[in-house]
Amino acid sequence: MDEVLKFFLEYKDMIFIIVLSVFLGIEVISHVPAVLHTPLMSGSNAIHGVVIIGAIIVMGHAESTLSLILGFIAVILGTLNVVGGFVVTDRMLEMFKKKKK
């Protein structure tokens, strides 16, 4: 029990962020019309590309050639996720706009 409490105390800021973000995520998209399900999925797909920051940190502090190479690959993969995700979403939404005129 002590261990759990210690764990909570040690990471309490992050636990707060996690819990609040969970509710926020649910709240923010709960009224989305079915038309936007696909673009929304694609857009949120791009947002989790934020993992690229971790890849940059690993690569930026790489100590061996191996981790530099792996980091290099990770940054490429992350960028694919980010750039591809946002561009694909934009292409989908572009069409919605066009047809409104």
Added chain:
Amino acid sequence: METLTKLIEFSSEISILEISYLLASILFILGLKKLSHPATARSGNLWAAAGMGAAILFTILFHKKDGAPISNVIYIVIALAIGSFIGWYSSKKVKMTAMPQMVSIFNGMGGACAALISLMEFPKMQNMMASEGVAHMLGGEGIAILLGLMIGGVSFAGSMIAFGKLDGRIGDFKHPVLRIINLTFLVGLFVALALILFMKPVEGNNLPIYLFALAALIYGVTFVMPIGGADMPVVISLLNSFTGVAAAMGGFLYGNQAMLTGGILVGSSGTILTILMCKAMNRSLLNVIIGAFGVAGAAGTEDGDKTVKEISLSDAAVLLSYSQKIFIVPGYGLAVAQAQHLCHELDNLLASKGVEVKYAIHPVAGRMPGHMNVLLAEADVPYEKLVEMEDANNEMSNTDVVIVIGANDVVNPAAEDDPSSPIYGMPIIKALDAKNVIVMKRSMAAGYAAIPNNLFYHQKNRMLFGDAKATLQKLVAEIKSL
């Protein structure tokens, strides 16, 4: 031991970095919010992208680890450039019908990225702990690394299989044994995770983590393998939220708020989106994952004595031309045949003859919820012509003809009147309320759910067999020649 609670001495650069993360988080939230309204969706996407750009830029400029700034900047920029180019190029090139596959690939890339980060951080952590002589690796850092690796690995492998299935490269592989294997694997993964955490850290002892990564990849494959191709949208949405959680684990590890909020937001909103999708099909998430649908559907057999009526092209052309109001029910078959442009041509042609043509869109029509809207939008079908299921059903009784193109289960009356049917209770488009029904279909084969469709045998219905694209082409020509 490197803990996240260590005091950071004041530095203006760190403050700027933290502020940029706060900004990024706000932009992610507002972006998601705007993405859920049609009018603001596009700018929402750009806002989120701007937040991402800021977070990446400021990380490179100002991130510090134990006082050391980011090095290898040139290589990082090269990697960013390569990734941007490939990502931009492939998403500009991809056809709208192949959009779900593309999303699946990008999702897999994010998962792989998260898994790689964990794979690199684990040895570092273990070596450090070994030198400190710690008894085990249990702790926030270890949990975050292993969960990130596991979830990221499953998401990567699963997304690749989902991509293969959507692209028609991989078939369904259903076998009852697979269910047991999957359950064992899932439990096994968590047991392995716990075992690694309680291991005594030994410098360079990386075999367990590699095996763990391998097991996660295999589970990703066996997890998606038995799920039917038609359920891939739900799977992609689920894997999307997985990747979000994996990214958040990275955020936890680095104490990075942007990664944490971004990842968790996607994780939770993605889960809700997945559930919304399942609801539209009147199924539970568990039902989709276990795949009871296909198994139960296969049990339903068809009586052989029913007959279908066919309609000739010229009869169809006449019927359509002299109708007042027509509903088109597009389905997956239309998307596969890439016939959406022809469909729009047909609707324009009929409109010029004074026929009122609208589209009845089932929430799960196409490959992803809302996919049909995107496809029809691509073919320049005006927004006002797309009618959601409930409104369409209200208008059905004064509709002359319903044309079902490449759809099956979404118009199956068994969902309403046959409690033994596996799709009983799923909301459907009530095509039979209209005066006439024409079903365009390649053959009499059942839909994905393998459920016989009594609509085809109904006296109101007539079949127009053939590939959706070819048939539409002929139909358009026929109507023109009238």
